[in-house]
Amino acid sequence: MSLFRDMKCGCGIPVARRTSWTHKNHRRKFVACIFYNAEIGQSDCNTFEWLDDDIFDWQRDVINVLIAEKHILATDNSILNQGLCFLNTRTKG
Numbered sequence: 050m051s052l053f054r055d056m057k058c059g060c061g062i063p064v065a066r067r068t069s070w071t072h073k074n075h076r077r078k079f080v081a082c083i084f085y086n087a088e089i090g091q092s093d094c095n096t097f098e099w100l101d102d103d104i105f106d107w108q109r110d111v112i113n114v115l116i117a118e119k120h121i122l123a124t125d126n127s128i129l130n131q132g133l134c135f136l137n138t139r140t141k142g
């Protein structure tokens with residue numbers, strides 16, 4: 050990682066170390082131009098390099114399923130908490 054500390058992009062600016070949050074490359078580390086736009090995958094220059102190895106498709110699928118299930122559980126938990134609050138206010142009043 051420290052190899053990239055002095056690395057500069059095509060703009061002549063030190064690269065930024067970042068983390069991808071896309072479904073395809075969830076939590077993968079990379080360095081890129083500070084003007085790199087992760088949403089559209091473009092920057093003013095083409096300096097971009099992954100810092101870690103790619104994962105297998107099945108690993109990516111498992112991660113994305115677990116993330117989706119986590120969101121469902123968080124939503125269920127929120128709904129249950131709201132119901133519990135409602136019941137608590139009714140029993141107190």
Ligand SMILES: [Zn+2]
Pocket residue numbers: 058059060061062082083084092093094095096
């Ligand atoms: Zn640049």
